[in-house]
Amino acid sequence: MASNFEVIAGDPTSHLIVHVPHSARYLPEEVRREILLDDSDLEAELNEMTDSLTAEMVLHATANLAKPPTLFINKFSRLVIDPERFPDEREIMNQVGMGAVYLKSSTGAQLRDPKFDGAGLISQYFNPYAKALTDLVDAKLQECGKALIIDFHSYRNQQHPNAVNHGQARPPVCIGTDSFHTPASLVELAQSQFARFGESVLNQPYAGTYVPLDFYQLDARVYSIMLENRADLLVDQDLNPGPMFDSYSKALAEFITLAANY
């Protein structure tokens, strides 16, 4: 069976990991069958929910770096499992039916049967994904003595109707931080590096950053920062590369190079 994620090894001396969890649109046949939307509604939902071209952006930005980071890319849609959500009652998005296995869509429509049991998807896709990323961080700690995760996302210009973050800012750049894992100077570096695209706001409309739970608030050698980008920095209205794709790619390449100092 095909793996739902891909690890592209970088320079062995680089402790950087760029994580791209939401770029893909692929749903295995048997997962598609359990989704209640018809093909055109599913297409619209994927347009809204996919962080379109974020993997392409990261591949583009890192293609010519002297010391490329390791890339960890989700090859399947977040409608299969969302690797960034807690798979249990800790997850705040459970309130709107969008925990690790979504039951509702971004519009609030029923995505899966209300009684759907996500345990199979968790064991088949979520757990192996989380373990592989944990193992990768562990390997970097052993090889380099530290690890830095850059968690890379985009979000749509308009807030989804079914959400918990209504009324928050939707700036061009949102930087997600964690008080334990994100050094203040790394935040400043990100803010200055992406200032050319306009305002950056911390933790709005999306807060926090990804750290595998084995290390979360336990291991200070694991650094992490989330880069959330309003989608118009990356794509045009048809989700093709937008007018700022190249300049954003250049800024991201520079950020990754400078972040290697953390």
Ligand SMILES: [Zn+2]
């Ligand atoms: Zn995302």
